[in-house]
Amino acid sequence: MSDETENVGRSARNVSELLSELRVAQAGVQILFGFLLSVVFTQTFRDAGGFEKSLHLVAVLLAVVSTALLTAPAAWHRVLFRENRRDEILRVGNPVVIAGLVSLAGALIVTVALIAKVVFGPIAMAVMGSVVLILFVVLWFVVPVRLRRG
Numbered sequence: 001m002s003d004e005t006e007n008v009g010r011s012a013r014n015v016s017e018l019l020s021e022l023r024v025a026q027a028g029v030q031i032l033f034g035f036l037l038s039v040v041f042t043q044t045f046r047d048a049g050g051f052e053k054s055l056h057l058v059a060v061l062l063a064v065v066s067t068a069l070l071t072a073p074a075a076w077h078r079v080l081f082r083e084n085r086r087d088e089i090l091r092v093g094n095p096v097v098i099a100g101l102v103s104l105a106g107a108l109i110v111t112v113a114l115i116a117k118v119v120f121g122p123i124a125m126a127v128m129g130s131v132v133l134i135l136f137v138v139l140w141f142v143v144p145v146r147l148r149r150g
Helices: 003-039 043-047 050-079 086-120 122-149
Strands: none
Touching: 003 050, 003 086, 050 086, 086 122
8 A cells, every 4th residue: 555545544534533523522512502592591591690691691602612613624524525635624623623622611611600600609600610620621631631641
């Protein structure tokens, strides 16, 4: 097998893996986005203060940004499918997906903080937001960096 054929095969596998990973993240975004959209139509939301409504809007916007970033590589793959641009999709897609994951984590952190604020108050908001932030940072970024170092 030639190097070129191996590279094409590797690129195809890598793009396939990327798109499979995105399916997992996109499911989380879809569930969160649906929840955030449904909240707006409740009486509790209508009675909420400006701070809570602002936090909700931040969570919605982070979910939208996450959706755009996490679906972009799939759209690129579809648009560029027959042009043999897999390496470019991977090169550009990787940082876009990481940004999408950061946006997703942000949306989840803000959502949990908002719920904690409404249910238990501002101290719970700060504590729960911090705990969820630490959880994401450790699991999504610290652990992989440590694994990379061996």
